[in-house]
Amino acid sequence: xxxxxxxxxxxxxxxxxxxxxxxxxxxxxxxxxxxxxxxxxxxxxxxxxxxxxxxxxxxxxxxxxxxxxxxxxxxxxxxxxxxxxxxxxxxxxxxxxxxxxxxxxxxxxxxx
Amino acid sequence: xxxxxxxxxxxxxxxxxxxxxxxxxxxxxxxxxxxxxxxxxxxxxxxxxxxxxxxxxxxxxxxxxxxxxxxxxxxxxxxxxxxxxxxxxxxxxxxxxxxxxxxxxxxxxxxxxxx
Numbered sequence: 751x752x753x754x755x756x757x758x759x760x761x762x763x764x765x766x767x768x769x770x771x772x773x774x775x776x777x778x779x780x781x782x783x784x785x786x787x788x789x790x791x792x793x794x795x796x797x798x799x800x801x802x803x804x805x806x807x808x809x810x811x812x813x814x815x816x817x818x819x820x821x822x823x824x825x826x827x828x829x830x831x832x833x834x835x836x837x838x839x840x841x842x843x844x845x846x847x848x849x850x851x852x853x854x855x856x857x858x859x860x861x862x
Numbered sequence: 863x864x865x866x867x868x869x870x871x872x873x874x875x876x877x878x879x880x881x882x883x884x885x886x887x888x889x890x891x892x893x894x895x896x897x898x899x900x901x902x903x904x905x906x907x908x909x910x911x912x913x914x915x916x917x918x919x920x921x922x923x924x925x926x927x928x929x930x931x932x933x934x935x936x937x938x939x940x941x942x943x944x945x946x947x948x949x950x951x952x953x954x955x956x957x958x959x960x961x962x963x964x965x966x967x968x969x970x971x972x973x974x975x976x977x
Binding site for chain 1: 906917918962966970
């Protein structure tokens, strides 16, 4: 039973436009959420996180939004750049989960 | 500050053999976690060590084991390798135990191929 779901395996966006990556979770006890970016043959790189006491966190071109009532979070990248092309993983922790629970990832392709 | 370092980066083993992977966490980090990434299952938690003690364990068979040394370096071992153990093994470190409100940083991984 997947507790963290990324329902879009892939997303293609034009350079300069907004990329929106979505993530849903089922465990209402999750209280900390992170996004990681992963290039092939490399480990995941931490991008941005958000605590459940907030509904938005920004860091440069990256913004994460959290909707607790819908158990949904999204990562916005504005403007998108070709170097952003990678697999993006959503992860969550909290409740009885002492470790990160990951979604299966969304592959973002940013076309020049 | 150096990141999480994993060795070896790539290795090929034969079914039935055993393998040991090594991880050096970020300086000052006392927690080391291990994750397995496969195309079908994504990233799955193996175990976490903090102050040389296993604090949390994922749903993997006993063939998967680990340990942590007093300098926080960690090793994981997989015995009696099976073809399905072929995966990217990722080590991650953090300053605090557990993932609660805690940012976890990953190494580049060790690619294991079992033939």
